[in-house]
Amino acid sequence: MSQTVDRALSILPLLAEGPADLGQVAERLAVHKSTALRLLRTLHEHGLVYRQSDQRYRLGARLIALAQEAMENLDIREIAHPHLARLNEQCGHTVHLAVYEEHEVLYIDKVESRYPVRMYSRIGKPVAITVAAVAKLLLADLPEGERRVLADELDYPMYTARSTPNAPAFLKELDKVREQGWATDLGGHEESINCVAAPIRGADGKVAAAMSVSAPNVVVTADELLTLLPLVRRTADAISGEYSGRTPATQ
Amino acid sequence: MSQTVDRALSILPLLAEGPADLGQVAERLAVHKSTALRLLRTLHEHGLVYRQSDQRYRLGARLIALAQEAMENLDIREIAHPHLARLNEQCGHTVHLAVYEEHEVLYIDKVESRYPVRMYSRIGKPVAITVAAVAKLLLADLPEGERRVLADELDYPMYTARSTPNAPAFLKELDKVREQGWATDLGGHEESINCVAAPIRGADGKVAAAMSVSAPNVVVTADELLTLLPLVRRTADAISGEYSGRTPATQ
DNA sequence: ATGGACGTTGCAGATATCGCAACAGACCAG
DNA sequence: CTGGTCTGTTGCGATATCTGCAACGTCCAT
Incomplete structure (x- = not known):
């Protein structure tokens, strides 16, 4: 099992509880801020995570669209x-x-x-x-x-x-x-x-x-x-x- | 941006098109089968991917639940x-x-x-x-x-x-x-x-x-x-x- | 039996990831 | 205006992590 991916995916349920900023994410993952940043960036590029105007992160639209397709299949x-x-x-x-x-x-x-x-x-x-x-x-x-x-x-x-x-x-x-x-x-x-x-x-x-x-x-x-x-x-x-x-x- | 995570996340839209087996996933990602296997395993542990009875992978229930929470927030x-x-x-x-x-x-x-x-x-x-x-x-x-x-x-x-x-x-x-x-x-x-x-x-x-x-x-x-x-x-x-x-x- | 397709495992080497430390910018208070 | 603090961001070197390989097991069809 891949550590990096594991950490990245752990962010999703965390954000499902509500928006969070970089520091909070890093703390809950127990990793350095820079690490959390890179993971969030990758999630962001895939649209699974969205950065709202106050800079905090929340789950993104593509996640919703993916789930939709999952059900239709x-x-x-x-x-x-x-x-x-x-x-x-x-x-x-x-x-x-x-x-x-x-x-x-x-x-x-x-x-x-x-x-x-x-x-x-x-x-x-x-x-x-x-x-x-x-x-x-x-x-x-x-x-x-x-x-x-x-x-x-x-x-x-x-x-x-x-x-x-x-x-x-x-x-x-x-x-x-x-x-x-x-x-x-x-x-x-x-x-x-x-x-x-x-x-x-x-x-x-x-x-x-x-x-x-x-x-x-x-x-x-x-x-x-x-x-x-x-x-x-x-x-x-x-x-x-x-x-x-x-x-x-x-x- | 993290390569490993990037690859793992690329699997999701791929599976959204329909169920796929290990070989197909590996091919579309252009990685070795063993690599694809590890990524899929990690996704599986997080419930984002489900392995159906014919061994093929498709998107999992937790993805749907996550999207649901995303919307409620x-x-x-x-x-x-x-x-x-x-x-x-x-x-x-x-x-x-x-x-x-x-x-x-x-x-x-x-x-x-x-x-x-x-x-x-x-x-x-x-x-x-x-x-x-x-x-x-x-x-x-x-x-x-x-x-x-x-x-x-x-x-x-x-x-x-x-x-x-x-x-x-x-x-x-x-x-x-x-x-x-x-x-x-x-x-x-x-x-x-x-x-x-x-x-x-x-x-x-x-x-x-x-x-x-x-x-x-x-x-x-x-x-x-x-x-x-x-x-x-x-x-x-x-x-x-x-x-x-x-x-x-x-x- | 025999061959092929597919998933799985252990390993050694390569490389991508990590945490650090330093930087940049916003914001606030004095 | 200045100093302080808080946040997010970047470059870098060490090393833990991931990768691809090759070999194995299993199942199925021939």
Whole structure:
């Protein structure tokens, strides 16, 4: 592993916390200012870092554009999107698509609710991993060892009284989810919001992504939302079929 | 500028084109495979690159998460958002917010149309710089020298018959836009879509961002859309006031 | 079996990187 | 106006770091 590159890349999460000047960067990297300067310059030339008018550095526009391309290249997103849109047509609620990658779960697509009340979320945003229905599905499918390690090193913030409180409870929930083949989040992230989710599987049978329907209490109760489960599962299965190459990409 | 870091960062745009294996990366970088391997490993440890099951590399999830944080840290976005939402409430059309940074213009926020017909765009996506109304405003404010250089090195794709055809036409359009203080895109990007845009200025009077309202022909004609101009300008001015610190962040 | 393609490792030599120290410019206070 | 401090910047020599090589392992197809 390359020391120079390692240091340079360490600057990015640092700047993600907010703008910083040369001295601050050098200090946090524990290197000489001149070293930090050279690294920042290189990052700058690639557009990953921007120097604002007050001379401080922050993350740059090209980083955002790169991430955008990264998402557009995910073929699962492309395949799933029309299905998500159709589901949204049918039920009117917000539909999400999420994937797991190296200890993170993130939304990679979203179709907004047609109802005026919308929940906050954003494509690219890391998911509340201990409570979100999609996260449960994605983690439940990990090999046992990895799952235990991950569950152990996670934090368990109590967003609400119904949030998953700790690792054992989480692992138990994951077992249940794996067995039943679907998952819910009933007010575990935001008091008044419920979700139902189903897994999307690749040709190898492993869970490649997960999708969910979310709606606030004020629009439908949790029970009403659960009646959508069959529809959600059918949609997920349709995507699975197409993604794994079994179905010849209908329509 | 650091050679090692430079090479490592060059891998990112390369992978943005699509997944690639070690050999391909090494070849495009013109380095030995072992060198490319070490660079990729370092990128991997930072989560910027992911190794998919077929061993090929593609951009990783952390890159997306980083970009997300980068956008959330843009204070102009935070200030502008409620105004954009309110404007959307009032007119119902899609509202965009865009910034310019180092030869790129990109959308950093968006409020979706309430009408069923939606235009395609995505936060983080680079804007069609030669035709978009927001791009015209942002570029029109650059210092003359920079503007000429930029206009010269741009491509002028003819998305439609009304696209800006070349540098001289573009520069002339920019002059007009700067003078009148607002801009339009009438079917220059997609035949049936029109936009009206207004600039947001910082304390120094320079254009810091631009916002626009877009709607397809089938919903409102270009003339009807133009009647929204005063409203758009008023909204942009309100944001300017708040951003430059003149207005004490109403409400 | 055999060949080729691809990823991976250890090593020795070359070179690019590092920290230093000195410089330059902005800013402020006396 | 002057002296001080703070910031970012540059040139340089020592050396730690990176590089390319060659050899190895593995997988797949012939």
